[in-house]
Amino acid sequence: MYDVVVIGARCAGSPTAMLFARRGYRVLLLEKARFPQDTLSSHYIHQPGVALLDSWGLLDDLREAGCRPIDHQSYEAPGVRIEGFSLPVDGHRTTYAPRRFVLDPILASGAVAAGVDFQEGCLVNDLIQEDGRVVGVRYTTPGGSTTTEQAHLVVGADGMRSLVARKVGARNVIEHPRLTCTYYSYWADLPSHFELYERPGRWVGVIPTNDDLTLVMAYFPQDEFARVRIAVEPAFEEAIRSTSPELYERLAAGKRAEQMYGTGHQENFFRKATGPGWALVGDAAHHKDSITARGISDAFRQAQSLTERIGDRLHDEAELATALRNYEYDLDKDFLDAYRGALNVAELKPDQKTGMLSKLVGHQDLIDRYLSTLSGACSLDDFYNDDLLAVLDQS
Ligand SMILES: Cc1cc2nc3c(=O)[nH]c(=O)nc-3n(C[C@H](O)[C@H](O)[C@H](O)COP(=O)(O)OP(=O)(O)OC[C@H]3O[C@@H](n4cnc5c(N)ncnc54)[C@H](O)[C@@H]3O)c2cc1C
Structure with a gap:
């Protein structure tokens, strides 16, 4: 029996499996694809994601994979052009946009190095549930046979169309139309x-x-x-x-x-993300329009949050339930603003912000802070500070 089975081995699943294994848990990571395999995605990793890769010891592998460092950004819309870059997070200002057939195997290798049992070419077909609690998974092996594994926690890191969410009946708690x-x-x-x-x-x-x-x-x-x-x-x-x-x-x-x-599948939702014996991370838990390029960094942060919240409490039912509730609290607290921001950008109405942005020209610190709200390095509250209000008042 495993402590944790994680389904899906990309941005959410591999770090979740790795971080659980580093805490000493016995972890099985199941992935239906065989790596390296591309997936639909552009690849920009914002500063919070880069900082996490470094804290996990995986950033050097990414740099060595030959991805061009990025340290400059421009934005142009009718009547305005700004240039600058987001503020650093934990000392990391430079960012990267690795192809997914480069990034995802690095993440999976990190999990394997931590002791995770990683099985590719395995399609999970069902969850095993007993007395209202998820207790394991049923899957098809690369050889075509069906097998089962028991686990104390099953994590669905299986993307926007999550099988885990479907099987436990996780409903959308917030949703908006595609934009x-x-x-x-x-x-x-x-x-x-x-x-x-x-x-x-x-x-x-x-x-x-x-x-x-x-x-x-x-x-x-x-x-x-x-x-x-x-x-x-x-x-x-x-x-x-x-x-x-x-x-x-x-x-x-x-x-x-x-x-x-x-x-065109630019879904916008938060799902109910935990329940007895199960949790969702990454796109399975929460999906937003890709226009702000936050999905990868946010999946990393959710992996960190779920594994920290559970810590060494996996086998205490009452403490596990509290940890899962706290993880859901983190999802709302940490990602609701970015979700609203993505919806706002996805309306494709630059006039809503170009007036304000044109007033920032000549104030590099404010431009960098604005770009930091997009990266997640700066909150909207921190951006709308007295310095900004003074500049907006003057002009
Ligand atoms: C067009 C586009 C552009 C994007 N650009 C960016 C960007 O620039 N920056 C950014 O941060 N984000 C971007 N994103 C978002 C980002 O790609 C996702 O947020 C991210 O991939 C989520 O990772 P994940 O691990 O949660 O899910 P996924 O990457 O979807 O991985 C889920 C994995 O689960 C596996 N799986 C699913 N079901 C099963 C099953 N039943 N059994 C076994 N395995 C299973 C799948 O094979 C897959 O490998 C973009 C997305 C799109 C669509």
Whole structure:
């Protein structure tokens, strides 16, 4: 019998398994994919995520994997251009945007090094429940046979369409309609930094990644998804040309290296995240529009929070129940603002903020603090301080 079975071995699952194993627990990590395998995602890891990777001892592996360091950001919308970078978190200002077939195996290797029993190519089909408590999992092995494992806690790190959530009937406690859809690809020979461009109804991101490639992505309103998905390339070109003609010229001089990828499944929800014998982390617990690029860092933080809250209390039922309630409290406390922020950005209405941002030009400290609200290095309360109000009053 395992202490913990974790389902899903990417940004949420591998760190959760690793951190439980480092506390001395016997952990099984089940993943239906075989790594390295790509997944739909751009790759930007904000400062809080980089700081956690370092605290876990995994940042050097990421740096050695050849991902271009990022330490400069620009944002441009009609009437405003700002440049700067988020404040550091625990001394980390430089960020990275690794391909997922680079990042996810590093996370899984960290789990294995901590003693986790990692089994790839294993599809979990069901949970075993007794007297209203989850007590194990049933899964198909790579050889095609069905097997079961018992565990004191089953963690669903199995993404937005979580099987664990479905099987325990975890309802959405907060939900909002989809707001955007997005498409992206990779360019070679493209001089770039971390660049964001916006106009009403369009958002374009430029993110340097591994192998000297640059990811370029465009966001559209959700109600354009039916039109965009059947003619992705012309829609993408129009989005770039009409949002940043200068970037459009640069792309024309570079070389597209891969196909287009994209999705309209930009769900926005918080689920009931814990119950007797089970917990959800990462996208399984809480999903938001990808436009603010917070999912990876937030999954790391949730792995840290769940494992810290449980600590050495896994086998005491009353204490475990309290720890799980505290973890849910952390989810609300730590991620509700970022969730609201993502919904706000995903409305694709730059006019709501460009007036304020244009007044920050010339005040580099305030620009960096604003960018820090997007990274999670600074709270909105800290941003809306007296210095900001004085600048807004003057202009
Ligand atoms: C277009 C797009 C762009 C994005 N850009 C960014 C970005 O720049 N920065 C950022 O921070 N976030 C970004 N995100 C969000 C980020 O990708 C997710 O938040 C993150 O991947 C969540 O990690 P996770 O481990 O919770 O889930 P996932 O990455 O979805 O991993 C879940 C894993 O569970 C496995 N699994 C599922 N069901 C089973 C089962 N039954 N049995 C066994 N295994 C199972 C899956 O195979 C998968 O490997 C983006 C997302 C999208 C869609």
